[in-house]
Amino acid sequence: SRYEYVKNFERDEVLLHNCWVVVRVDGRAFHQFVDEHDFIKPNDKRGLDLMNECALEVCKNFSDCVVFAYGESDEYSFVLSRDTKLFNRRQAKIITSFSSLFASNYVFLWSRFFPDKALKRPPAFDARAVCYPTTENLRDYLSWRQADCHINNLYNLCYWKLVESGKSRTEAEKLLSTTLSQDKNELLFKQFGINYAHEPEMFRKGSIICKVWADETKKDEKTGQEKTRKKRRLRVVYCDIIGDKFWKENPEILNEESGKKNKGKNTQAKTDIKT
Amino acid sequence: SRYEYVKNFERDEVLLHNCWVVVRVDGRAFHQFVDEHDFIKPNDKRGLDLMNECALEVCKNFSDCVVFAYGESDEYSFVLSRDTKLFNRRQAKIITSFSSLFASNYVFLWSRFFPDKALKRPPAFDARAVCYPTTENLRDYLSWRQADCHINNLYNLCYWKLVESGKSRTEAEKLLSTTLSQDKNELLFKQFGINYAHEPEMFRKGSIICKVWADETKKDEKTGQEKTRKKRRLRVVYCDIIGDKFWKENPEILNEESGKKNKGKNTQAKTDIKT
Amino acid sequence: SRYEYVKNFERDEVLLHNCWVVVRVDGRAFHQFVDEHDFIKPNDKRGLDLMNECALEVCKNFSDCVVFAYGESDEYSFVLSRDTKLFNRRQAKIITSFSSLFASNYVFLWSRFFPDKALKRPPAFDARAVCYPTTENLRDYLSWRQADCHINNLYNLCYWKLVESGKSRTEAEKLLSTTLSQDKNELLFKQFGINYAHEPEMFRKGSIICKVWADETKKDEKTGQEKTRKKRRLRVVYCDIIGDKFWKENPEILNEESGKKNKGKNTQAKTDIKT
Amino acid sequence: SRYEYVKNFERDEVLLHNCWVVVRVDGRAFHQFVDEHDFIKPNDKRGLDLMNECALEVCKNFSDCVVFAYGESDEYSFVLSRDTKLFNRRQAKIITSFSSLFASNYVFLWSRFFPDKALKRPPAFDARAVCYPTTENLRDYLSWRQADCHINNLYNLCYWKLVESGKSRTEAEKLLSTTLSQDKNELLFKQFGINYAHEPEMFRKGSIICKVWADETKKDEKTGQEKTRKKRRLRVVYCDIIGDKFWKENPEILNEESGKKNKGKNTQAKTDIKT
Ligand SMILES: Nc1nc2c(ncn2[C@H]2C[C@H](O)[C@@H](COP(=O)(O)OP(=O)(O)OP(=O)(O)O)O2)c(=O)[nH]1
Ligand SMILES: Nc1nc2c(ncn2[C@H]2C[C@H](O)[C@@H](COP(=O)(O)OP(=O)(O)OP(=O)(O)O)O2)c(=O)[nH]1
Ligand SMILES: Nc1nc2c(ncn2[C@H]2C[C@H](O)[C@@H](COP(=O)(O)OP(=O)(O)OP(=O)(O)O)O2)c(=O)[nH]1
Ligand SMILES: Nc1nc2c(ncn2[C@H]2C[C@H](O)[C@@H](COP(=O)(O)OP(=O)(O)OP(=O)(O)O)O2)c(=O)[nH]1
Ligand SMILES: O=P(O)(O)OP(=O)(O)OP(=O)(O)O
Ligand SMILES: O=P(O)(O)OP(=O)(O)OP(=O)(O)O
Ligand SMILES: O=P(O)(O)OP(=O)(O)OP(=O)(O)O
Ligand SMILES: O=P(O)(O)OP(=O)(O)OP(=O)(O)O
Ligand SMILES: [Mg+2]
Ligand SMILES: [Mg+2]
Ligand SMILES: [Mg+2]
Ligand SMILES: [Mg+2]
Ligand SMILES: [Mg+2]
Ligand SMILES: [Mg+2]
Ligand SMILES: [Mg+2]
Ligand SMILES: [Mg+2]
Ligand SMILES: [Mg+2]
Ligand SMILES: [Mg+2]
Ligand SMILES: [Mg+2]
Ligand SMILES: [Mg+2]
Known part of the structure; x- marks a missing residue:
């Protein structure tokens, strides 16, 4: 038809060949979502298990190409093999398929992990694809995410313990603002009798x-x-x-x-x- | 940390300023999904109503930027205003948020539209963003989709009527392959007593x-x-x-x-x- | 051959259809180039005439698509018609053809404009392509460049007059740093008897x-x-x-x-x- | 100024980090340019020497980043080191600087290589940048170009010898259309007494x-x-x-x-x- 010319305005970004592709999915405004659903602070095992199950479904659905996945908090990173031909490496197709499949699974599987809690509204997840030319770069990417998990988790544990113990949120923040990792470990141990190393690996790693x-x-x-x-x-x-x-x-x-x-x-x- | 450099590998495509942005969401492999869920052929009002409800939710969620939406079959097009600042016009953020919110709503709202039918598996939706510099181009885009709706619907109606009436799928296909719009209208009227113009507007338009x-x-x-x-x-x-x-x-x-x-x-x- | 697969790593950026395309060419490190060739300060008519002649050649070479061009200092902007099909709107082809043709003409035509001055080294020009969806945006682009020309020229004229009159470069800079357009006009008139409006239009516009x-x-x-x-x-x-x-x-x-x-x-x- | 917003319409493509970058420059419509300047067929050593000298100048100008260059016919490929920071890896800046510097050198150096032949018009060169994630990919790229050189050169030598010997262009083309490399070697040897292996390496490699x-x-x-x-x-x-x-x-x-x-x-x- 005389309208078909409009298809030519589409742009197709193709992810560089022979690079590792990481698709990172992240919950949109999850600080609010977890509040609305009273997630346990700072880690709610049910929520993390749900994230893992969604990721597993994505891995199975794209089993030809996903070789590894790493999740923490409201995010999941999927590593696609260097030579994946998925959607001819079309960026938009890949990221929207991953984000939407993750999101629809989140709703679909919710009740299995939160049997007593109704889902109030369906969440959205953004996603992006990043290319890494070498395995060293990819390893560094994964290390970056795991280090991020560790840092956030240690901080959050301290923060919520302090708040639980009666500190105001501002006080807790201020108190922690000058601490190093080691200080936080000590604080947990001395003040709350918590040996951080004994925290569940799922939370720490x-x-x-x-x-x-x-x-x-x-x-x-x-x-x-x-x-x-x-x-x-x-x-x-x-x-x-x-x-x-x-x-x-x-x-x-x-x-x-x-x-x-x-x-x-x-x-x-x-x-x-x-x- | 020494790993943070990996963030520099991210690429951020920004949609051209002052253009209409169309985000088109489309069900992944829906020919299979509708089969698995016994959708009425060629149009299942419940399915289309569900699509509309998901789209409404998306429109409300992004009410600042979506000015118009058009849906047919397993797809929905959302028109964002020329000057939208949504996610600073970052393409990946926009399309993944739309596709994932649409998909999670699809699961969330399923039972309202299919109260007697369990959802077997959560669907995925791809999405893309296309820029249109002029209102004429945008109007042509929307005309393209509505013409597509009309052509497919007329064809599908004939096809399934022929199959219902005993023709094999190959026969039906062959029979229709040489017909023009007018021929199909006549076929419906003469052979099946259907006045196409009286079909529901939702299906035709x-x-x-x-x-x-x-x-x-x-x-x-x-x-x-x-x-x-x-x-x-x-x-x-x-x-x-x-x-x-x-x-x-x-x-x-x-x-x-x-x-x-x-x-x-x-x-x-x-x-x-x-x- | 077994090596041909490497061609698939090429990426072809296509400029959005139905947009004005501006290709701006700019001399690389011209502050140094003009020094090496003792250009008159702040404007050397010979250099500007040479720029114009190069741009004319580019316009003639691409007469089907260039509808307008604007030049000042070491830069030239070429406006390509909205519907240009040049190189199928491939960005890289367009910008490299313009920059290289401009540069080769600069050397080729040099002696016509600087008959007494040998060209010491051939210059490079960077180039970029920018899409503008509306004529208003395009007009604003051109206004931006002409306003830039005016502002720089007024400033440079004051600066060099001050330096000529014995001020150090730092003094001149400091003196001008707090002035508005009007102040600069007055300074020129009162201190140097120059009516800025009588300066050659080529320099001012x-x-x-x-x-x-x-x-x-x-x-x-x-x-x-x-x-x-x-x-x-x-x-x-x-x-x-x-x-x-x-x-x-x-x-x-x-x-x-x-x-x-x-x-x-x-x-x-x-x-x-x-x- | 109120016009500055137009700068936001610029798009900056950045070449993926930690990849080899190949910038390939190629003469625009050189089949015509070589005709206009009566280049010797199929190889004019003066033209190739001129290309080499231009490439050398580009290599010296960007000595920090260019680690290798390969030229044949009217093209030159420059390999930039994986970690080059040139123009912050901005694609447009890189390719236009290379193409324009190459082109301006071509005019600047012309008379040294063609002392008896006036340059009739300044040539343009297109350029593109391609990323290669691994050294194997890069080696394959270079092999691709050298294989291309070999194939074209062997063909062209046969073609022009046949034409010289009285065959029409169409006859020569037809004759060669069915030949393999070995056949062409034999044709050269038997019909023209040429041992291809003794041809200058510059032409063959x-x-x-x-x-x-x-x-x-x-x-x-x-x-x-x-x-x-x-x-x-x-x-x-x-x-x-x-x-x-x-x-x-x-x-x-x-x-x-x-x-x-x-x-x-x-x-x-x-x-x-x-x-
Ligand atoms: N209480 C609780 N909160 C969690 C849990 N997992 C994730 N969260 C929260 C902590 C953070 O506020 C939020 C994730 O941070 P993000 O940086 O992704 O920010 P957010 O999703 O709010 O905004 P975004 O749209 O991603 O920019 O999710 C959990 O198991 N329990
Ligand atoms: N029976 C039935 N089928 C429908 C209805 N709405 C959409 N469909 C089916 C017809 C098509 O097979 C399919 C949509 O076609 P598409 O071109 O989007 O293909 P599909 O989704 O299978 O593959 P894709 O992943 O989009 O390339 O959905 C409906 O209401 N009833
Ligand atoms: N003396 C003199 N200088 C001029 C004339 N036309 C342009 N220039 C100089 C003034 C500026 O230093 C320079 C243009 O400024 P740019 O912002 O383009 O900087 P430049 O080319 O040095 O660096 P770039 O590589 O473009 O970032 O050229 C002229 O007619 N006479
Ligand atoms: N006679 C002669 N021709 C040469 C020599 N070196 C290159 N050429 C010619 C042969 C080809 O016609 C042309 C290069 O082929 P291309 O594929 O680059 O085509 P051309 O530059 O004409 O068009 P383009 O703008 O690159 O698509 O240059 C030479 O040394 N002698
Ligand atoms: O979302 P943040 O702040 O954790 O960091 P980011 O994901 O890199 O930022 P963005 O989502 O805006 O790309
Ligand atoms: O999916 P199709 O075949 O209806 O057409 P398309 O959506 O333009 O194709 P793609 O999904 O591959 O972009
Ligand atoms: O070169 P400048 O500083 O005048 O400004 P620009 O051209 O916008 O900057 P760049 O050349 O780095 O794109
Ligand atoms: O120019 P060709 O035909 O040798 O091949 P190409 O350079 O890959 O084609 P284009 O110049 O159109 O990118
Ligand atoms: Mg984020
Ligand atoms: Mg989040
Ligand atoms: Mg997060
Ligand atoms: Mg599709
Ligand atoms: Mg579909
Ligand atoms: Mg569809
Ligand atoms: Mg600049
Ligand atoms: Mg400059
Ligand atoms: Mg400049
Ligand atoms: Mg080419
Ligand atoms: Mg060429
Ligand atoms: Mg060539």
């Missing part, structure tokens, strides 16, 4: 979704004998991803080459990962 | 959301007398937006100048719009 | 290149009689383009419709334009 | 500009003795860059780490490179 080696036991059809095999399975785990340990133990995640080579041969115990 | 003049009756606090005033209210309407009539009768929508001038003075009846 | 109505006299082949006709010819002119006068007298430049209608019928004298 | 190890002899001020030292010097060389040999012998070019480590210690003969 955030949540990781990826395929990890897991024992799988299957009965042999013929012999009836039980056999245990290592298989890579999609799991939520809580652990450090800033250091090299995790990546050395899970070389398949970011390095398809070494991953392929080691396939099935990896017998190393993955005991440090808590699923 | 799609749905429009905008502020239209509506009578509002209020009791005067002091005198107790009822007074009727014209007010602009957000409504879903079904009408032609290709011709000039609608736009002449509603100059406020796209032309803020003339809109402002006429404010409150517009006494012209808007009888042709079915709310 | 910058240079404009466009098609203006010009008398053209031709001998009739048959009758031998001389006939004078108005024709639109590409010229360099110096005049105000901030006010409406110029644009009312030359409606053909930005408004092709009215331009076409008036074609050949425009008999209004264009006496205010100095070619 | 294109031109490379980079810092290579060169002996440098200096007289010791005190002892008066001559000392020869290896230094890395910017040179034009002609050699294969598709295989690994060149890159192994010159690890400093693309790998700054190993380059730094080996600095000054590299004593390996670089005999295969003809400067």
Whole structure:
């Protein structure tokens, strides 16, 4: 028709080839959303579990391309493999599909995690895609998010403990404004008897979704004998991803080459990962 | 921290200033979604009403910037005013907020429109933003979508009537492949006794959301007398937006100048719009 | 070949359709270039004439698309018609072709304008393309540049007169830092006997290149009689383009419709334009 | 001023960090330019030498960022180091500076390479910037250009020999249309007595500009003795860059780490490179 020319005004941004693509989804104005729904402060396990479940659904839906995901607070970062062909790497298609699928799952799964609390209004999530040319850049990205989780969590724990203990919000803020990490650890221990290291890893480290080696036991059809095999399975785990340990133990995640080579041969115990 | 440099890899596309911005949201793989949920073919009023309700929520949520919306099938187009400052016109923020809010509302509102049908899985919606420099271009965009609605709807109606009447899908397709609009009208009338012009406007024209003049009756606090005033209210309407009539009768929508001038003075009846 | 995949890494930015496109070219580090070539301060007519000649060549080379050009100091802005199809509106192609053609002409034409001065090194020019959706925006752009020309020129004239008269550069700067336009006019007049309004228009207003109505006299082949006709010819002119006068007298430049209608019928004298 | 808002319409594309950036400059409509200036067919050494000299000037001008350049026909590719901060990686600034400096040098240096031939008109060069995330991608890019050089050159040599020998252009084209590389080599040898491998490397391989190890002899001020030292010097060389040999012998070019480590210690003969 004579109107079709308007389609030419569309612009298609394509994400640079052969780069890691990170899609970060973040809740819109969640400070208000958590208030309206009385989330426990500073961390509400139900809310975080819900976020993880939404992320898992996204990972399954885009299982061809998402190789890793990391979540904390109201945000989730999805790592797409360097060579993903998803939507021909069209930026708008990718970020809107991720944000909308995440959001619709949030509503869909809400009642499973908050059985006693009605959802008052459906939330929105913004999303963006960022390209990282090297694995070092990608590792630094993930470290940035996990460090952010740690810093915020330590701060928030102190803040809410102080407020609980009777301090005004302004006092609490002022008190913490000059403290370093170590000071906050001491404050928690001395004033509130909390050993920060004993706080749940989910709160301190955030949540990781990826395929990890897991024992799988299957009965042999013929012999009836039980056999245990290592298989890579999609799991939520809580652990450090800033250091090299995790990546050395899970070389398949970011390095398809070494991953392929080691396939099935990896017998190393993955005991440090808590699923 | 030493990781923060990774933030510099983010790219922020800004939508050109002083252009109309159209955000079009479209259901992902809805041919499959409607099948899984047994939507009536070719139009399921419940589904379209649900789409309209989601769009209304989006319009209310972004009432400062959305001046018009048009929906058909699994898609909705939102027109943002030329001078919108929403997210500083950042493309990614805008499209992901729209797509995710639309999607989360779809799940949230589902049961109101499909009280007897469980939602099997939460849908995703892609979205894109397109800039139009002139009002003529914007009008052509909207005409393009409404013409698309008409063409698809006429075709689909014929197609499903033929299939209902016993033709195979391939036969129906082949039969229609050579027909013009007029042929399809005749086929409907002669073979199925359907006067296409009598089909619901919602199916033939799609749905429009905008502020239209509506009578509002209020009791005067002091005198107790009822007074009727014209007010602009957000409504879903079904009408032609290709011709000039609608736009002449509603100059406020796209032309803020003339809109402002006429404010409150517009006494012209808007009888042709079915709310 | 197996290497051809690398072509897919190219990104093609396309300038939004139906917008005015301004390509602004600007000399790289010209403060140094003019010093090395002892340009007269603050304005060297030879340099400006050379800039104009380069711009004329660019206009002729891209005569299908450039409808107007404005130059001042070491920069030139070229206005491309809204509907230009040049290089399919590919941004990189457009800006590099303009910058390189401008630069190669600068060297090529140098000796015509500086017959006694050898060019010491070939200059570079950066360039950018900017889209303007409305004619009002475009007019504001051009006003911005002409206002910039005026402000800089007035300042520079004062500055160099003060320096000539014995002030140090720092003194001159400090003296001028608190002055308004009017103060500078007075300073010029009182201290140096200069009526700023009598300075050459080229310096005060910058240079404009466009098609203006010009008398053209031709001998009739048959009758031998001389006939004078108005024709639109590409010229360099110096005049105000901030006010409406110029644009009312030359409606053909930005408004092709009215331009076409008036074609050949425009008999209004264009006496205010100095070619 | 009230006009300054127009600056906000500018868009600044930034080239992705930590990627190799290739800026490829290419003569605009050079098939016509070479005809107008009677270039020798298919290769005019004077023209290629001029291209090399322009490229050398660009390399010197941007010596901080250009680490390698490759030229053939009317094009030159400049490789900018991954971490270049040039113009804050602003795409438009980079490509227009390169294209314009190349073009202005072309005119400036013309008479040195064509002392007997006047330049009829100044040429334009388009330019683009392409990001490559890995060194493998970059190597493939360079291989792509060198393979292109080889293929075109072999074809062109056959073509013009056939035309010289009396064939019409259409005949020559048709004859070659079905030939493989080997066939063309044989045709040259059998029909024209040309051993393609003995053609100048500049024609067969294109031109490379980079810092290579060169002996440098200096007289010791005190002892008066001559000392020869290896230094890395910017040179034009002609050699294969598709295989690994060149890159192994010159690890400093693309790998700054190993380059730094080996600095000054590299004593390996670089005999295969003809400067
Ligand atoms: N109480 C509580 N608050 C949480 C929890 N998880 C996240 N939040 C809150 C803390 C922050 O106020 C907010 C996340 O911060 P953001 O920087 O994303 O800001 P917000 O979403 O308000 O605005 P935005 O639209 O993202 O700019 O969510 C939780 O488990 N419990
Ligand atoms: N039966 C039925 N189908 C509908 C209705 N509304 C929309 N649909 C279906 C018809 C089309 O198959 C589909 C919309 O077409 P699209 O071009 O958007 O394709 P689809 O969403 O499948 O794929 P996409 O991911 O958008 O490329 O939705 C309805 O009311 N009833
Ligand atoms: N003496 C003299 N200087 C002039 C004339 N025309 C332009 N210039 C100088 C004045 C400014 O220093 C310079 C233009 O200013 P710009 O803002 O373009 O700065 P410049 O080119 O130095 O740096 P850039 O690379 O553009 O950021 O050129 C002239 O006719 N005579
Ligand atoms: N005779 C002769 N021709 C050459 C020489 N070097 C380059 N050329 C010609 C051959 C090609 O026609 C032309 C380069 O081809 P391009 O693909 O760049 O096309 P052209 O520049 O004509 O158009 P463009 O604006 O780049 O699309 O330059 C030379 O040394 N001698
Ligand atoms: O949202 P913030 O403030 O945590 O930081 P950001 O996500 O980088 O900012 P924005 O959402 O505006 O891109
Ligand atoms: O999705 P289609 O096929 O109706 O057409 P489109 O939306 O323009 O295509 P895409 O979704 O791939 O941009
Ligand atoms: O170059 P300036 O400082 O006159 O201003 P600009 O041209 O807007 O700045 P840039 O050249 O860095 O885009
Ligand atoms: O110019 P060509 O045809 O050699 O190929 P290209 O340079 O990739 O095409 P374009 O100049 O149109 O980008
Ligand atoms: Mg944010
Ligand atoms: Mg948030
Ligand atoms: Mg957040
Ligand atoms: Mg689509
Ligand atoms: Mg769809
Ligand atoms: Mg659709
Ligand atoms: Mg500048
Ligand atoms: Mg300059
Ligand atoms: Mg300047
Ligand atoms: Mg080309
Ligand atoms: Mg060329
Ligand atoms: Mg070429």
